[in-house]
Amino acid sequence: MDDRRNAPEGRDHIQSIERGFAVLHAFDADRPRPTSTDLAEVTGLSRPAVRRILLTLQHLGYVQPVDGRWRLTPRVLSLGQHFTSTNSIVEVAEPHLARLSETTAESASLAVLDGTEAVYIARVSVRRIMNIDVSPGTRLPAAATSMGRVLLAWAEEPQIERVLSAGAPAYTDRTVTDPKALRGILRDVHSQGWSLVDGELDAELISISVPVRDHSGSVVAALVSSTSVARATPEEFRADVLEPLLATAARLSTDLGQPRGLAAREQREGFF
Structure with missing residues (x-):
């Protein structure tokens, strides 16, 4: 038997x-x-x-x-369509993504954690050539992306350990692969409330992500904005995009039921 x-x-x-x-x-x-x-x-x-x-x-x-x-x-596309139509976060997020993209003139996306990967569930793109072509359903390694690091920074320890123990290949010469160093990065992300990744998944790509919370204050998604190194330095991109990104995440979190003013308190909670 x-x-x-x-x-x-x-x-x-x-x-x-x-x-x-x-x-x-x-x-x-x-x-x-x-x-x-x-x-x-x-x-x-x-x-x-x-x-x-x-x-x-x-x-x-x-x-x-x-x-x-x-x-x-x-x-097979119907499988993704069923997710979109039955998952309210996507419907709620779409107008926020559109406004964010219009404000920053950069792409805006929403991602969730699935195993060791971050998965795009909604995206508003700009008409510009990027080295990484992404759309809803695209999966990227959580450890090497700003959205993945945001999601991991508020994940439970077993989930963090699963990702770090899986190993992180070096996608570029900037990719952080050491598990101890990655844990330190996740602590910093948790402390500051956002993540910026410069050239770790693709040498030409810069992205910034912030957490999105639901009615309970739990981090349920990451809001992402990305650009190319040809358009901005990491410092310039952070200066231009981080504030509207945080403001958009706050409004989206409120629409998902998070009480106003809860974000600052909940930011200190989690594994780190």
Whole structure:
């Protein structure tokens, strides 16, 4: 007998669904049209198992075969649309993001923490060439991004440890990878109430993030503004953007139910 079935998580765990999502997640920018063999190698599943999953996903309309390879169909977009339509924070945030972007002439985004990554859930872009093309659903490493550091600065210790223990690859020569140094950065972020990252994920990118809180005062998202080094130095960007970013986060937090004046008190709470 499978011992895992005797544990609560074992009884409630449906392995076939987990494997189905593993196959879906294996479709990415490096593998937009993989073969079943490619998917088996990436997921660690057997080729017969991958084939059955692909045929099921095809029946449901999420993938389709093309010349011996597989590709996602537009139906997968509905998964993200369902999140947007059922998650009130996105609807509430959109007008705030639009006003912030108009005020700063820079992109404005909202992100949440998912595992070791920060995920964009809403974004207003400016018409400008950036080295990193992001849109709702884009996932970036939490440890190397300003939004990820804001979210981690108010996260519980197990979540922080999970991210730091996963290791942080050096995306550029500026990327901070040492776990001890990252903990120090998170303490600073928690203390000052914002995070600025300059060239750690992409050498040409600067971003500033601040926390967004809900009715309980908990940090539920990070508000992000980003630009390129061709447009501003980190000091100039901070001087121009931080104040409207903080003001926008305060208004958004109020719309999410946070009582006025709570932010300063709650900022001191959390793991750090």
